[in-house]
Amino acid sequence: MTAVGRSVATGAKLALLLALAALVLFPVALTLTNAFMSEREIAHHYGALDGADAKESEDPAAMPTERVTIRWVPEAATLGAFADVLFERPKFLTLFWNSVRLTAPIVLGQTAVGTLAAYAFAKLIFPGRDKLFFLYLLTMLMPFQVTLVPNYLVAEKLGMLHSYGAIVWPGVFAAFGVFLMRQFAAGIPDAYLEAARIDGAGYFRAFYYIVLPIVRPGMTALALLAFADNWNMVEQPLLFLTEPFRQPLSVYLSQIASGDRGVAFASSALYMTPMVLLFLYGEDRLVEGIGRSGIKG
Amino acid sequence: MAPLRSPRLREAAAALTFLGPSLAGFLLFYLVPFGAVVYYSFVDAPIEGRFVGFGNYRTLWESGSFRKAFGNSIAFAGVGVPILFAVSLGLALLLSRAVPLRRTFRTAFLLPLVVPVASIALVWQALFHWDGAINGLLAKWGQSPVDWMNSRWSFAVMVLAYVWKNAGYNLILFLAGLANIPTELREAASIDGAGPWRRFRSITWPGLAPVSFFVVVMSIVASFKVFRETYMVAGSYPNDAIYTLQHFMNNSFQNLDYPKLTSAAVLLALVIGAAVYILFRAERHAREVSE
Numbered sequence: 001m002t003a004v005g006r007s008v009a010t011g012a013k014l015a016l017l018l019a020l021a022a023l024v025l026f027p028v029a030l031t032l033t034n035a036f037m038s039e040r041e042i043a044h045h046y047g048a049l050d051g052a053d054a055k056e057s058e059d060p061a062a063m064p065t066e067r068v069t070i071r072w073v074p075e076a077a078t079l080g081a082f083a084d085v086l087f088e089r090p091k092f093l094t095l096f097w098n099s100v101r102l103t104a105p106i107v108l109g110q111t112a113v114g115t116l117a118a119y120a121f122a123k124l125i126f127p128g129r130d131k132l133f134f135l136y137l138l139t140m141l142m143p144f145q146v147t148l149v150p151n152y153l154v155a156e157k158l159g160m161l162h163s164y165g166a167i168v169w170p171g172v173f174a175a176f177g178v179f180l181m182r183q184f185a186a187g188i189p190d191a192y193l194e195a196a197r198i199d200g201a202g203y204f205r206a207f208y209y210i211v212l213p214i215v216r217p218g219m220t221a222l223a224l225l226a227f228a229d230n231w232n233m234v235e236q237p238l239l240f241l242t243e244p245f246r247q248p249l250s251v252y253l254s255q256i257a258s259g260d261r262g263v264a265f266a267s268s269a270l271y272m273t274p275m276v277l278l279f280l281y282g283e284d285r286l287v288e289g290i291g292r293s294g295i296k297g
Numbered sequence: 298m299a300p301l302r303s304p305r306l307r308e309a310a311a312a313l314t315f316l317g318p319s320l321a322g323f324l325l326f327y328l329v330p331f332g333a334v335v336y337y338s339f340v341d342a343p344i345e346g347r348f349v350g351f352g353n354y355r356t357l358w359e360s361g362s363f364r365k366a367f368g369n370s371i372a373f374a375g376v377g378v379p380i381l382f383a384v385s386l387g388l389a390l391l392l393s394r395a396v397p398l399r400r401t402f403r404t405a406f407l408l409p410l411v412v413p414v415a416s417i418a419l420v421w422q423a424l425f426h427w428d429g430a431i432n433g434l435l436a437k438w439g440q441s442p443v444d445w446m447n448s449r450w451s452f453a454v455m456v457l458a459y460v461w462k463n464a465g466y467n468l469i470l471f472l473a474g475l476a477n478i479p480t481e482l483r484e485a486a487s488i489d490g491a492g493p494w495r496r497f498r499s500i501t502w503p504g505l506a507p508v509s510f511f512v513v514v515m516s517i518v519a520s521f522k523v524f525r526e527t528y529m530v531a532g533s534y535p536n537d538a539i540y541t542l543q544h545f546m547n548n549s550f551q552n553l554d555y556p557k558l559t560s561a562a563v564l565l566a567l568v569i570g571a572a573v574y575i576l577f578r579a580e581r582h583a584r585e586v587s588e
Contacts, residue, residue, distance in 0.1 A: 010396065010397075013391055013396055014396060014397060014398075016391065017391055017392075017396065017398075017402050020388070020406075021401075021402055021405040021406065024405055024406055024408070024409060024461060024464075025405055025408065026420075027412075027417040027420040027421065027461075028408060028409075028412055028417065030420050031416060031417060031419070031420055046419075046423055048426070048428035048429075049422060049423065049426050049428060049429070066428070066433075067428045067429065067430065067432055067433035067436065068423045068424075068426065068428060068429045068430045068433060069430065069433065070423070070430045113318050113319045113322065114319070116315045116316070116318060116319065117315060117316050117318070117319035117320070119315050120311075120312040120313075120315040120316040121316070124308055124309075124311060124312035124315070125305070125308055125309070125312070126308065126309040126312040126313065126316075127309065129312075132320075135328060136323065138570065138573075139323075139327045139328070139331065140518075141514070141517075141518050141569055141570075141573060142331075142565075142566055142569060143518075143521045143522055143524075143542075143543060143565070145542075145543055145546035145547065145550075145558075145562065145565075146331070146334065146562040146565060146566050147326075147327065147330040147331055147333075147334055147562070148546065148550050148558065148562070149333075149334060149337060149343060149550070149555050149558055149559055149562075150329070150330030150331075150333035150334055150337070151326065151330050152550075153333070153343060154325065154326065154329075154330060169322065169326060170326040170327075172322060173319060173322030173323055173325075173326050173327065175323065175327065178319055202311075203308075203311035203314075203315075204311075207315070224411075228410060228411040231413050232413040232414055232415070232525065234414070234415065234524075234525045234528055234529070235524060235525070235528075235543070235547065238528075238547070239547060239550055239551070249415070250413050250414075250415040250416075251415070252415075253413075253415035253416055253418060254414070254415040254418045254525075254528060254529035255532075261419070264419050265419065267416075268415070268416035268417065268418075268419065269416070271413060271415070271416045272412050272413055272416045275411045275412070275413065276408070276411060276412065278411075279407075279408070279410075279411040280404070283404060283407070286407070287403070287407070287469050290466055290469040290470060290473075291469055291470065291472070291473030292473075293470070293511070294470040294473055294474065294507075294508045294511040294512070295473070295507075
């Protein structure tokens with residue numbers, strides 16, 4: 001290819017990528033900029049969603065357009081919606097805290113349990129190991145509805161029905177954590193562990209001084225993936241938690257009432273921010289973790 | 298406790314210690330429940346039920362809403378997985394070689410993985426609602442509006458949401474797979490006069506076989522989890538075209554229809570198991586052919 005041909009090809013490729021990236025980022029970017037709109041402006045642009053009877057308003061500036069209009073830049077940027085969410089609506093902070101209380105124990109527990117089990121599956125020999133791991137893999141592939149009834153009964157037996165335990169415990173023991181950590185642990189050269197053994201280190205010292213430092217990037221990757229997955233949970237709380245004020249924010253946001261529309265973008269922006277920041281901070285680890293998940297171990 | 302003399306026994310004991318917490322939870326929350334589901338699917342009630350043989354399965358199969366949900370889930374996987382596969386592979390090929398802003402693009406395509414679906418629910422509604430922005434655009438161009446969420450179109454909208462959410466994960470898998478293909482192979486083929494299409498078919502594609510297998514498995518799994526996306530825009534009883542097995546199962550659960558739910562769960566597990574088994578065989582076959 002000539003130099004000109006090559007730069008034309010690169011230009012075309014770049015244009016295509018830019019268009020696709022714009023498409024992918026569209027919903028996130030729109031949420032972020034519209035979070036700075038005033039309640040009136042939101043009512044004006046999005047009021048059409050409420051149907052015909054809501055299309056009347058005494059305030060002409062808040063009068064809804066006939067159909068939703070997408071505006072990227074607020075007419076007058078304001079922090080009003082954020083202030084409203086954070087200081088005027090205790091519900092938001094309550095539900096946000098619910099999300100934290102559901103997600104944090106799952107992330108920590110799944111990472112710890114997964115790392116311990118991964119050492120056994122990847123580097124120790126015991127009868128039935130591969131068959132057992134295969135069972136783990138199979139459950140990993142099943143949607144959560146498959147074991148809904150027994151999980152409900154187990155939760156009832158353990159006295160944690162309608163409590164967070166019914167969601168947190170199955171999350172802690174989800175097979176994905178074991179699977180991903182095993183992919184990382186499998187990459188540890190046997191010679192390292194052999195050398196430790198010759199030096200007289202037992203299994204626990206070997207785990208602590210050799211396995212743990214090497215799989216630490218994997219732990220970060222798993223923690224991020226588990227965070228993303230559970231911060232996004234909808235089905236489990238919907239089915240296991242009956243009281244509205246015990247729901248995580250993810251459920252509330254997906255059924256946000258029209259009366260709360262003025263703050264919906266601000267709440268959504270606040271809700272995605274911790275996850276997005278963690279992602280930007282740990283992206284390389286996450287990418288490594290996903291890449292490892294596809295390698296045959 | 299007597300000291301464990303045999304090193305093999307000692308290793309197994311150590312393994313059990315490390316595995317212990319996971320195994321206990323796995324048994325209690327996954328394996329035993331799964332066994333229980335199979336058992337429940339053959340009785341008429343989870344507690345003090347009578348054995349009814351395949352009676353539940355027969356009732357299930359006769360239920361119109363199950364057939365619809367089952368058909369929709371299979372159709373969704375059948376349409377969504379190939380599209381997702383093609384899009385992710387296309388992105389990976391675009392990003393596999395030097396291109397400006399490569400890292401930024403990767404970040405952009407990966408971002409939906411970490412954005413909670415619920416937090417973009419409103420944007421989704423604002424776009425696809427009857428009075429939404431897309432219909433606004435159509436009206437401006439003199440076209441008649443489309444009822445995106447309450448017609449067959451909802452299926453396409455769900456596929457879009459599914460691709461949006463999952464393309465990033467697969468993109469990373471493909472990029473990792475591409476990085477494992479030695480560049481010398483491609484260069485050598487290039488020197489031997491192989492064009493881009495020939496290089497893709499003879500080197501890149503076979504080299505990606507193991508990753509492709511994993512991508513397809515994970516995409517099928519994700520296609521059965523698309524409930525979140527549907528729920529956020531359409532609630533518990535969406536349009537017929539996107540009423541999936543997850544809806545059916547959630548609704549059966551809320552109606553306390555356990556016989557239907559458990560037999561549907563077993564069928565779903567069998568379908569996923571069979572799909573993975575077939576893919577596994579195909580992948581092994583492909584590997585043996587190439588070796």
